[in-house]
Amino acid sequence: MTSALAYDLTGPHDAPVLLLGSSMGTTRAMWEPQLDTLRRHHRVLRFDHLGHGASPAPRGPYRIDQLGRTVLRLLEELGIARVSYAGVSLGGMIGMWLAAHHPTVVDRLALICTSAFLPPAQGWLTRAAAVRAGGTRAVAEAVVARWFTDDFRRRRPDTVEAVRTTFEGISAEGYASSCEALAAMDQRRAIRRIVAPTLVIAGAKDPSTPPEHGAAIAAAIPGSRFEVIEDAAHLASIEQSTAVTTLLTAHLGCDLAS
Numbered sequence: 001m002t003s004a005l006a007y008d009l010t011g012p013h014d015a016p017v018l019l020l021g022s023s024m025g026t027t028r029a030m031w032e033p034q035l036d037t038l039r040r041h042h043r044v045l046r047f048d049h050l051g052h053g054a055s056p057a058p059r060g061p062y063r064i065d066q067l068g069r070t071v072l073r074l075l076e077e078l079g080i081a082r083v084s085y086a087g088v089s090l091g092g093m094i095g096m097w098l099a100a101h102h103p104t105v106v107d108r109l110a111l112i113c114t115s116a117f118l119p120p121a122q123g124w125l126t127r128a129a130a131v132r133a134g135g136t137r138a139v140a141e142a143v144v145a146r147w148f149t150d151d152f153r154r155r156r157p158d159t160v161e162a163v164r165t166t167f168e169g170i171s172a173e174g175y176a177s178s179c180e181a182l183a184a185m186d187q188r189r190a191i192r193r194i195v196a197p198t199l200v201i202a203g204a205k206d207p208s209t210p211p212e213h214g215a216a217i218a219a220a221i222p223g224s225r226f227e228v229i230e231d232a233a234h235l236a237s238i239e240q241s242t243a244v245t246t247l248l249t250a251h252l253g254c255d256l257a258s
Contacts, residue, residue: 005074006054007047011039016107018042018252019071019083021091023235024178025115025143025167027053030088033241036248042084047074049090051174060177061128065183067178068097075105083250086110088237089209090178093185094237096217099198100190111249112244113203113234115213116187116220124183128176135172140164146207147235159238191220196230198224199251201244203232225251 008028011018018038022030028046031038038044050070051057071094075083084107084119087095092114099106118124130138144164153160198221211228218226227247232240 004056004240005047005050005070005187006196007045007074009043009045009078011043013043015039015041015043017080017083018044019075019085020044020046021071021085021087021094022046022049022052023089023091023093023147024049024052024182025170025175026163026235027166027170029162029166030235030238033238034245037245038252041249045078045080045083049069049094049174049178050252051171051177053170055174057171057174057177059148059173061180061184062177064097064187065092065101067181068094068101071098072102072105074100081105082107084108084110086112086248086252087114088112089114089234090182093182093187096187096191096194099194099196100187103193103195106196108252109194109198110201110248111198111214111217112132112170112201113206113214113232113236114189114217115209116217117185118131118182118209118213121183124179128179128183131172131176135168136170136175137168140168143167147233148234148239149205149231151231152233152239163235163238188216188220191217192222194221199247200224200226201236202226202228202249203234203236204228204230206234206236208234219222
């Protein structure tokens with residue numbers, strides 16, 4: 001599996017590196033609401049998952065450990081030995097894998113609207129088959145409807161439409177193969193080994209990874225902190241961008257005033 005992930009790296013050259021992983025069905029552009037603030041204090045590295053955005057989309061199925069290894073190879077290619085990591089949904093799942101299996105790489109960890117175990121597997125396999133048959137447009141309406149609250153969709157239809165357009169542009173093979181990765185994933189035991197200081201954020205109105213999934217992650221990782229953001233569905237980092245940014249900067253040790 002190729003390691004040539006698309007990425008961008010911005011911020012002060014002498015600052016610690018912050019690696020950002022996006023949700024399945026999006027690209028690294030989803031971090032735009034946080035980018036300016038985070039790169040005041042960090043060298044921010046954003047990447048497109050395998051099968052997403054400008055990254056290659058080899059034939060799957062993919063697995064979480066394979067996706068994690070592509071990220072490790074990117075870090076090796078860039079000569080980066082240690083990072084803080086923040087990830088939404090699939091990005092969070094990869095972050096858990098990295099922190100559990102390569103603890104020397106991850107300094108601090110933030111997990112947003114994600115899960116360590118997301119059954120039923122058949123649901124993901126059915127979605128993968130639908131996308132391979134009809135492209136991401138075949139499931140776009142159902143998927144994007146779960147990403148934002150009704151109130152946000154009414155107030156910010158332009159943002160929702162932009163996210164949907166991005167989703168419909170994702171490679172069918174890349175998205176379907178990522179669905180298969182979620183179908184096979186169970187990190188419930190592995191995450192108990194995570195030693196990086198961890199922040200877990202859930203959206204109170206997230207139907208994709210409800211708050212109990214975040215609570216289970218926080219209960220399994222020693223010393224972690226769990227926060228629930230009200231009036232947020234799955235893409236809380238977009239819908240409640242200020243709240244997420246504030247939590248992230250506090251966890252990462254940033255000073256918003258500077």
